[in-house]
Structure formats: C-alpha cells, structure tokens
Amino acid sequence: MKYNYKTGKRVSKMKALRLILHQTSANYKREETVENKMTYPLPPVSTVIGAFHSICGYKEYKEMDVSIQGKYESMHREPYTDYCFLNSVQDDRGILVKMKNGNLLSNAFEKVATAKKTQGNSFREGITIQVENQELLDEYRHLKDLNDQISEFKKTRILPVMNLIKQRKKRLAEKKKDLEKGNAKYDRVVKREKELKEIEKEIKFRMEQYQLNNYTIPISKYRSLTKSMKFYEILDEITLILHIKAKEKVLEELLENVYNLKSLGRSEDTVWVENAEIVQLKEDSEGREIINPLSAYIDWNIIRQGRIYLREKSGKISGTRYDLNKNYHIVDGKRIFEKKKVVYVSKYAADEFGDGLYIDQCGNEEYIVNFL
Numbered sequence: 001m002k003y004n005y006k007t008g009k010r011v012s013k014m015k016a017l018r019l020i021l022h023q024t025s026a027n028y029k030r031e032e033t034v035e036n037k038m039t040y041p042l043p044p045v046s047t048v049i050g051a052f053h054s055i056c057g058y059k060e061y062k063e064m065d066v067s068i069q070g071k072y073e074s075m076h077r078e079p080y081t082d083y084c085f086l087n088s089v090q091d092d093r094g095i096l097v098k099m100k101n102g103n104l105l106s107n108a109f110e111k112v113a114t115a116k117k118t119q120g121n122s123f124r125e126g127i128t129i130q131v132e133n134q135e136l137l138d139e140y141r142h143l144k145d146l147n148d149q150i151s152e153f154k155k156t157r158i159l160p161v162m163n164l165i166k167q168r169k170k171r172l173a174e175k176k177k178d179l180e181k182g183n184a185k186y187d188r189v190v191k192r193e194k195e196l197k198e199i200e201k202e203i204k205f206r207m208e209q210y211q212l213n214n215y216t217i218p219i220s221k222y223r224s225l226t227k228s229m230k231f232y233e234i235l236d237e238i239t240l241i242l243h244i245k246a247k248e249k250v251l252e253e254l255l256e257n258v259y260n261l262k263s264l265g266r267s268e269d270t271v272w273v274e275n276a277e278i279v280q281l282k283e284d285s286e287g288r289e290i291i292n293p294l295s296a297y298i299d300w301n302i303i304r305q306g307r308i309y310l311r312e313k314s315g316k317i318s319g320t321r322y323d324l325n326k327n328y329h330i331v332d333g334k335r336i337f338e339k340k341k342v343v344y345v346s347k348y349a350a351d352e353f354g355d356g357l358y359i360d361q362c363g364n365e366e367y368i369v370n371f372l
Contacts, residue, residue, distance in 0.1 A: 065371035069296030300341035
C-alpha cells in the first residue's frame with residue numbers, strides 16, 4: 001500500500017497476470033443457439049477459465065477471476081454440414097447407417113445405403129438408393145422381414161390362443177360366483193385360474209423375449225442419418241486482453257504454461273500469445289478520466305451503479321447483456337453453474353476506481369480492468 005501525496009489518498013495495487021492474445025478467426029459458441037452457431041463477441045468466462053485449467057493440467061477447480069476485453073475486425077458466416085441421427089429408421093430418406101455399438105452417444109457408424117432423391121426411395125425395396133454395404137443392407141432387410149413375420153405370428157398364432165385363455169378365464173370367473181369359498185370345487189376353479197394366468201404370462205414373456213433379442217435390439221443399431229447445411233458465425237482478426245486474478249502460485253503456474261495455449265473457442269481456433277506478464281493494477285486514476293480502447297464484459301452491478309459511462313458522459317451506457325457461465329458445482333449428480341451477469345460494452349470510460357475497477361498501464365495504453 002502506497003501513499004499519493006498529491007491526492008492525499010492511499011494507493012493500493014493488485015497483482016494480476018496480463019495476456020495479450022491474437023486469433024485469425026474464432027467462434028465462441030453461444031449455448032442457446034442450435035440451428036446456426038452464433039458467437040459471443042468475446043470468449044465467455046467459462047471458456048477462458050477452462051482453457052487455463054487445461055494448459056496447467058489442473059484436475060480440480062482453482063479459484064480465479066478474469067477480465068475479458070478485446071476487439072475483432074469483422075464477422076462472416078461459414079457453412080458446415082450438420083449430421084443428425086433421427087430417433088427412428090426412415091425407409092425412404094437420408095442415409096441408412098448401422099451404429100457400431102448401438103449407442104447414440106457414440107458417433108461411430110457404418111454407411112449402409114444412401115437415398116438418391118428427396119422422396120420415393122426405399123432401402124427395403126431397393127428403390128433409388130446407392131448401396132454402400134450390401135451385407136448390412138441384407139441384414140436390415142432380413143430384420144424388417146422378420147418383424148413382419150413376428151407380427152403375423154402374433155396375429156395368427158398367439159392372438160387366438162390368448163383369446164381362448166381369456167374366454168376360459170371368463171367362464172371360470174362366472175363359475176366361481178355359484179360356488180362357496182372353501183369347498184373343493186371352488187379351490188379347483190381358483191387353481192385352474194392361476195394355471196391359466198401362468199400360461200398367459202409365459203406366452204407373453206417368451207414372445208417378448210424372442211422379439212427383443214431377435215428384432216428390437218438388432219434393429220436399434222440401425223439409424224437414419226440426415227445432412228443439412230448450417231452456419232457458424234466467425235469473428236475475424238481478433239485481439240484479446242485478458243487479466244487473471246488468483247493466488248500467487250496459480251499466477252506463476254499460468255505464466256509458466258501460457259504458451260501451451262493453442263486454441264480458444266473451437267479446437268481449430270488457434271491462438272498466438274503476443275505477451276504474458278504479471279503486472280500491478282492500480283485503483284487510483286488521480287482524478288483523470290480513463291477511456292478504454294477495447295470492448296469488454298463489465299459486471300452488471302458496476303453498470304447499474306453508474307460507475308461506467310459513455311465517453312462524453314452524455315447518456316446511459318449501452319451494450320448487450322449476457323448471463324455467462326463461470327464455474328460449476330456438482331449437486332445430486334448435476335452440474336449447477338455459477339452465472340455472471342455482464343454487459344458487453346464499447347467506447348466507455350470511468351474516472352473513479354476501486355471496489356472492483358482497476359487500471360492497467362500497458363505501454364501507451366491504459367485499460368479499465370473489471371474482474372468477473
């Protein structure tokens with residue numbers, strides 16, 4: 001803690017790790033977007049913290065707060081092919097595939113056949129399809145034929161037997177009404193009812209097991225795969241200034257491993273680390289207005305308190321509000337995320353610091369730092 005004799009205030013400083021990063025392009029995927037993968041304007045808090053934990057090989061969460069600011073030159077849309085497994089096999093469309101382990105959590109599959117037209121195709125009948133694996137296609141057709149045979153067997157053989165058992169149970173129930181409980185005839189009727197129920201149960205069980213093992217499980221490995229064109233939002237020519245606040249040992253480990261950081265966002269969104277150093281942040285601007293040169297995520301409470309303002313102080317701060325994930329705790333086997341309410345702002349300034357706002361003097365630039 002130092003003393004500023006000009007202002008008469010004690011000047012406190014905070015140690016933090018400052019990183020200056022560059023990316024040619026990146027997509028910082030927004031969780032709520034499905035059809036087309038929209039991007040945040042800056043990497044979200046959880047992405048940054050997750051990347052730091054990864055490069056240091058941390059197996060447990062290390063407490064840290066981050067300040068995220070930066071800029072990008074432009075944004076474009078980049079097409080990609082989206083593959084979607086349908087919940088059931090569609091005989092007339094898409095790509096017929098067989099999952100290698102029958103588990104949809106796995107993407108491993110073999111192509112069986114591809115429909116050539118948008119409609120009027122049939123994998124089973126071989127109408128306008130491109131065969132990729134004849135052996136698997138024959139297996140698929142055999143399973144579909146077997147299902148028809150099972151349905152026919154149920155209708156012509158099982159159903160008549162079950163109806164006969166049902167009629168006999170009905171007659172026995174009526175017979176019981178004319179008998180007194182406890183006598184020999186009544187007991188014989190009850191015994192026969194139980195025998196019929198057991199026979200009925202056994203027939204159902206054996207039929208269900210046969211269908212399960214010979215059709216339901218084997219056919220569950222077959223799926224329809226559809227393709228569609230979707231888009232990523234891609235940011236171009238990105239510069240990021242990140243500040244990390246943590247225990248001194250963690251800061252030193254981050255500094256030691258920072259050049260292991262290869263990507264941020266998608267795995268293909270490579271990163272170039274221009275500079276990394278531990279710096280001292282100030283809490284006093286000596287009454288000067290500090291204009292931040294970059295866009296940033298600012299804590300919603302700082303915005304609400306009016307401590308950040310437009311450059312000319314001529315109006316309310318404008319920006320886009322986000323609820324960003326930071327870290328999570330496991331509760332009853334579920335991830336419960338800690339959310340940070342932030343506002344993405346540009347062209348902003350401040351002249352009062354402390355209580356969450358800091359200044360970083362970096363060469364000829366001064367940055368407003370707000371940890372999340």
